[in-house]
Amino acid sequence: AQTVTQSQPEMSVQEAETVTLSCTYDTSENNYYLFWYKQPPSRQMILVIRQEAYKQQNATENRFSVNFQKAAKSFSLKISDSQLGDTAMYFCAFMKHDMRFGAGTRLTVKP
């Protein structure tokens, strides 16, 4: 079974600075998909970024980028120029046959 581990229950960052959220996963699969979802206090689940395992190039979406290390089974999320609106729970997710989520990291952006 695939497991997803987010080792940082809580993190904080100053506005405009950069923060990296960690995610590791365990799988014997070669082809799969990885996601980061954001859940603000409003409780919505918002897709932040997506990475296909067969692509070596790291995905980027504006201020959000990932560091995908397939051999290490690591999929960290970097948020650049942090904004107050980035305050949320962030969930890492692995998808092959179904979607598995990590426990989440609560990120607080401080003014």
Place this chain on the structure above:
Amino acid sequence: DAGVIQSPRHEVTEMGQEVTLRCKPISGHDYLFWYRQTMMRGLELLIYFNNNVPIDDSGMPEDRFSAKMPNASFSTLKIQPSEPRDSAVYFCASSMGQRNQPQHFGDGTRLSIL
């Protein structure tokens, strides 16, 4: 475009009562997922449908839980009888095409069983 619509947003009821959660997926999406989110267990996949057919219900906790998808635009998750340990946020999500496509989530239903 309208996203995934869930109702109700909040539900408070007494144990033993029947609870029905509703979901309208994004038009054109052929996969629908039901998740439960709790502090203890995080996000858990309960069941998912493809073209209105249940594909995997192995995450459904017990027989008190049932889910239906009578048509492409509507799904229900029912708990009967409800228990306090069912209190959680229940999310519905939908996606289009292959299962590797991103899932779009509804706003969730916060369920409290007293």
